[in-house]
Amino acid sequence: MDSQPFLAKTFPPLLVLRSPSVPPFFFFKSQLQAHFHLLDPLDSSEPTHSFLSRHAPSVLALLCVGATPISSETLSLLPSLKLVVASSAGFDHIDLQECRRRGITVTTAGQAFSEDVADFAVGLLIDVLRRMSAGDRYVRSGSWVTKGEYPLGAKLSGKRIGIVGLGRIGSEVAKRLVAFGCSIAYCSRKEKPLVPYAYHSTVDELAKKSDALILCSSLTKETHHMIDHGVMEALGKEGVIVNVGRGGLVDEKELVKFLVQGQIGGAGLDVYEDEPLVPQELFAMENVVLAPHASVYTPESSTALQELVIGNLKAFFSNEPLLSAAQLE
Amino acid sequence: MESIGVLMACPMNSYLEQQLEKRFKLYRFWTVPDKSSFLASHKDSIQAVVGNAGAGADAELIEALPKLEIVASFSVGLDKIDLAKCKEKGIRVTNTPDVLTEDVADLAIGLMLAVLRKLCESDRYVRSGKWKRGDYVLTTKFTGKKVGIIGLGRIGMAIAKRAEAFSCPISYYSRTEKPEIKYKYYPSVVELAAHCDILVVACPLTKETHHIINREVIDAMGPKGVLINIGRGPHVDEPELVSALVERRLGGAGLDVFENEPYVPEELFGLDNVVLLPHVGSGTVETRQAMADLVIGNLEAHFQKKPLLTPVV
Numbered sequence: 093m094d095s096q097p098f099l100a101k102t103f104p105p106l107l108v109l110r111s112p113s114v115p116p117f118f119f120f121k122s123q124l125q126a127h128f129h130l131l132d133p134l135d136s137s138e139p140t141h142s143f144l145s146r147h148a149p150s151v152l153a154l155l156c157v158g159a160t161p162i163s164s165e166t167l168s169l170l171p172s173l174k175l176v177v178a179s180s181a182g183f184d185h186i187d188l189q190e191c192r193r194r195g196i197t198v199t200t201a202g203q204a205f206s207e208d209v210a211d212f213a214v215g216l217l218i219d220v221l222r223r224m225s226a227g228d229r230y231v232r233s234g235s236w237v238t239k240g241e242y243p244l245g246a247k248l249s250g251k252r253i254g255i256v257g258l259g260r261i262g263s264e265v266a267k268r269l270v271a272f273g274c275s276i277a278y279c280s281r282k283e284k285p286l287v288p289y290a291y292h293s294t295v296d297e298l299a300k301k302s303d304a305l306i307l308c309s310s311l312t313k314e315t316h317h318m319i320d321h322g323v324m325e326a327l328g329k330e331g332v333i334v335n336v337g338r339g340g341l342v343d344e345k346e347l348v349k350f351l352v353q354g355q356i357g358g359a360g361l362d363v364y365e366d367e368p369l370v371p372q373e374l375f376a377m378e379n380v381v382l383a384p385h386a387s388v389y390t391p392e393s394s395t396a397l398q399e400l401v402i403g404n405l406k407a408f409f410s411n412e413p414l415l416s417a418a419q420l421e
Numbered sequence: 422m423e424s425i426g427v428l429m430a431c432p433m434n435s436y437l438e439q440q441l442e443k444r445f446k447l448y449r450f451w452t453v454p455d456k457s458s459f460l461a462s463h464k465d466s467i468q469a470v471v472g473n474a475g476a477g478a479d480a481e482l483i484e485a486l487p488k489l490e491i492v493a494s495f496s497v498g499l500d501k502i503d504l505a506k507c508k509e510k511g512i513r514v515t516n517t518p519d520v521l522t523e524d525v526a527d528l529a530i531g532l533m534l535a536v537l538r539k540l541c542e543s544d545r546y547v548r549s550g551k552w553k554r555g556d557y558v559l560t561t562k563f564t565g566k567k568v569g570i571i572g573l574g575r576i577g578m579a580i581a582k583r584a585e586a587f588s589c590p591i592s593y594y595s596r597t598e599k600p601e602i603k604y605k606y607y608p609s610v611v612e613l614a615a616h617c618d619i620l621v622v623a624c625p626l627t628k629e630t631h632h633i634i635n636r637e638v639i640d641a642m643g644p645k646g647v648l649i650n651i652g653r654g655p656h657v658d659e660p661e662l663v664s665a666l667v668e669r670r671l672g673g674a675g676l677d678v679f680e681n682e683p684y685v686p687e688e689l690f691g692l693d694n695v696v697l698l699p700h701v702g703s704g705t706v707e708t709r710q711a712m713a714d715l716v717i718g719n720l721e722a723h724f725q726k727k728p729l730l731t732p733v734v
Contacts, residue, residue: 113554207564211587215534215563222528222705224535224696225544231697232690236683241432242698247705249523271586272527368552375548382547383540390538390562 103129104409105150109166110134110157117389118158118179120398127402144169153177153408155401156186164190175408179401181205181261181388182338183418184311192420199404202416203260204396205388210264212387213306213336216360217269219381220332221246221304226378246330246357249273254302256295256318257309257337258284265306277301280309295319299326304334311338319343324350330357336387339365348373351380362387422724426466428486430476433495437713441471444721450476460485469493469720474653474700475682477501483510491723493716496703497521497576499733500626500653507734514734515719518575520711521703526579528702529651532675533568533584533619535696536647537561542693564588569617571610571633572624573599576651580621592617595624610634614641619649626653634658639665645672651702654680663688666695677702 106128110119124130131151133143144151144166153175156162162176164187176191176198183200191198219225222245230242253269255262255278266276266289277290279298284291292298295318299305305327309315319333319342327333333356335342344365350356351374358379364370367385374380403415427445429438441447448467453459460482467486470478473495480503483489491513492502499516507514535541538560546552568584570577570593581591581604592605594613599606607613610633614620620642624630634648634657642648648671650657659680665671666689673694679685682700689695703712718730 115555115557117557117559207588208562211534211563212538212540215531215538215540218527218531219535219540219544222524222531222701224528224531224698225541227698227701228535228541228696229545231685231699236685236699240683242701242704244704244706244709245701247524247707248527268583268586271583272530273523368554368556370547370552375550381540381544383543384547384552384556386538386543386557386560389557389559391559392562394559 103127104153104405105129105131105147106405107144107147107151107154107170108132108157109154109160109162111160114158114160115389117394118397120394120401123398123402124155128405141169148172153405155179155405156183159185162186167191167194167196175199175405175414177401177404178418179397181209182310184338184340188418188420197414198418198420199400199414200416200418201397202400204400205393206260206264208390208393209261209308209336209387210268212362212383213261213265213308213334213360214268216334216336216362216381216383217304217306217332218248220334220358220360220379221248221251223378225381250275251303252277252301254278254292254298254305255289256298256305256307256341257315258287258289259308259310261336262306262308263287265308281314295323296326299323299331302327303330304332307333307335307337307341309337309341311340316340317343319347321346324356327356329355332356332358332360334360336362339363339367344371351377422721425468425724426463426488427469427471427720428463428467430470430472430478433471433473433475434709434713436710437471437495437716440713440717441720444717445469457485464488469723471495471716471720472501474498474501478507479503480506483507483512491515491720493719495712495716498625498653500655504734512734513723513729513732515716515729515731516733517703517712517715518731520715521708522575522579524705524708525576525651525702526583528677528698529576529580529621529623529649529675530583530587532649532651532677532696532698533566533621533647534563536649536673536675536694537563537566537619539693541696565590566618567592567616569593569607569613569620570604571595571613571620571622572630572652573602573604574623574625577621577623580623589619610638611641614638614646615643618645619647621649622652622656624652624656626655631655632658634662636661636665639671642671644670647671647673647675649675651677654678654682659686666692 133140155177250273253274258278258280279292348371360381362383425445428448468490470492478492494516497518564587568589573593663686675696677698
């Protein structure tokens with residue numbers, strides 16, 4: 093269904109805000125153009141500030157592409173705004189406080205990514221413990237022939253897993269690891285009553301009782317650097333950290349120190365404090381697995397995201413219930 | 422028992438070596454300059470052989486050791502032991518089942534995730550320093566993929582249980598259908614291959630299962646199919662597999678075993694859709710220790726005339 097310029101003007105207007113460096117995965121332009129009249133400052137030669145001011149009166153909905161920051165300053169240029177549609181798993185880049193103050197609804201990526209991120213987290217955990225990436229390097233470099241048997245890894249089955257943040261992604265991770273005979277415990281802002289896993293009120297307590305921590309929580313002021321020196325000490329020398337949340341959840345400098353000094357067992361990281369920069373000390377380590385913020389990149393997640401984003405927008409413009417409105421506290 | 426001669430076929434585990442040395446007269450076969458003259462001069466002192474996945478007790482070795490009473494394998498696989506010959510001569514055989522089931526199953530799932538989501542490739546990419554903002558590569562979702570298992574024994578069942586937690590529909594091929602199992606049965610490997618996304622080899626290596634993954638099976642798997650081998654290298658016709666991968670007639674492979682370890686076909690080194698591991702299926706500190714304890718336990722039981730812990734023959 094090609095949108096002709098004539099028809100496009102009758103589609104609801106949708107402001108699109110995107111940083112040029114956000115992967116195209118998060119911006120499905122032709123699918124959106126089939127339903128909405130896109131207002132994209134990057135397609136205009138006009139400076140963003142004046143583009144926004146000019147279109148402001150008609151902008152009720154805004155699509156935030158990927159991790160493009162939506163600040164209170166931007167929001168202040170859009171007095172008619174009622175809806176922000178997020179298109180990434182996290183929304184720490186959106187000023188949620190300001191949205192709440194203004195009565196602007198924010199929709200999330202819902203379940204679109206949960207399975208893929210959970211799969212990735214489990215994959216990273218197995219990789220760190222069983223040295224898959226390191227073993228693969230060993231074979232490809234010819235070392236199996238010249239150096240002999242590869243050093244032993246650590247068993248996963250039966251280990252104690254601590255899930256930090258038992259939201260949609262954390263729950264999917266837990267469900268998978270139960271099948272490996274792992275015991276699951278978690279920490280979260282609030283205890284979840286109907287959940288069969290042990291609850292700990294602090295990350296330190298959780299770390300003390302875990303062999304591995306899987307970070308699945310969102311990044312907020314409260315969770316920033318929650319994995320700090322104390323938590324890493326509590327986790328111990330054999331402990332493993334897997335991070336599929338946000339780089340900011342971890343005191344990265346401290347983690348590097350712990351790894352370099354052998355004070356922690358290993359780490360599987362998909363996110364970093366200052367992407368795409370990754371601490372170079374990690375490149376030489378066999379007990380570390382590094383991924384380029386890739387946990388959501390499958391065709392299925394892409395389709396699910398598109399359906400959810402378009403579904404939320406169509407519901408909004410038809411005055412129907414939204415599919416994945418966030419509870420802004 | 423210090424006078425009982427135990428021949429260790431190859432290096433496999435230093436803890437096991439230490440323990441064998443403490444209890445028995447240990448001969449390290451790989452340190453011997455001339456194997457046949459060693460066997461000739463020691464044939465009356467060796468009562469036990471300890472083997473593993475790489476080296477065991479073939480007919481020739483068994484014939485050369487007239488006092489051989491027991492072969493204890495540091496593995497669950499028995500393909501390196503001439504079982505018929507052992508039966509014929511009344512030689513006991515033990516292996517290390519159960520203790521390694523979980524590790525092997527964990528690795529099978531790990532390989533599936535690593536191949537489909539390109540974990541090792543991603544790691545290589547980040548370490549190369551080439552990661553720029555906005556880079557991304559679509560990989561294949563694992564959850565929900567159809568997993569076909571060849572051999573539904575202890576390891577096959579453990580793989581199935583784990584894959585089910587990822588909502589993977591499970592199907593299998595086995596010598597006989599298991600009516601009490603709820604998974605879908607296919608009466609041939611080719612049919613199984615045609616109806617699954619990921620095919621896992623989890624059966625023992627025997628004459629019948631040698632090259633069970635051949636050209637016909639690879640064709641049935643198709644260009645999106647992924648093969649996972651945590652069994653034995655000779656389960657797969659390796660040259661056929663290599664050409665299928667290089668020519669992109671097969672989607673990918675996660676391989677822990679090869680026909681001629683430690684040699685791995687170099688054509689695979691340049692591919693981004695394969696994961697190659699140096700036979701680490703049971704390679705964890707915990708499991709190798711448990712395996713070593715089973716080997717020692719079986720040997721002690723035998724020489725103390727007590728029931729064997731994990732007898733096969």
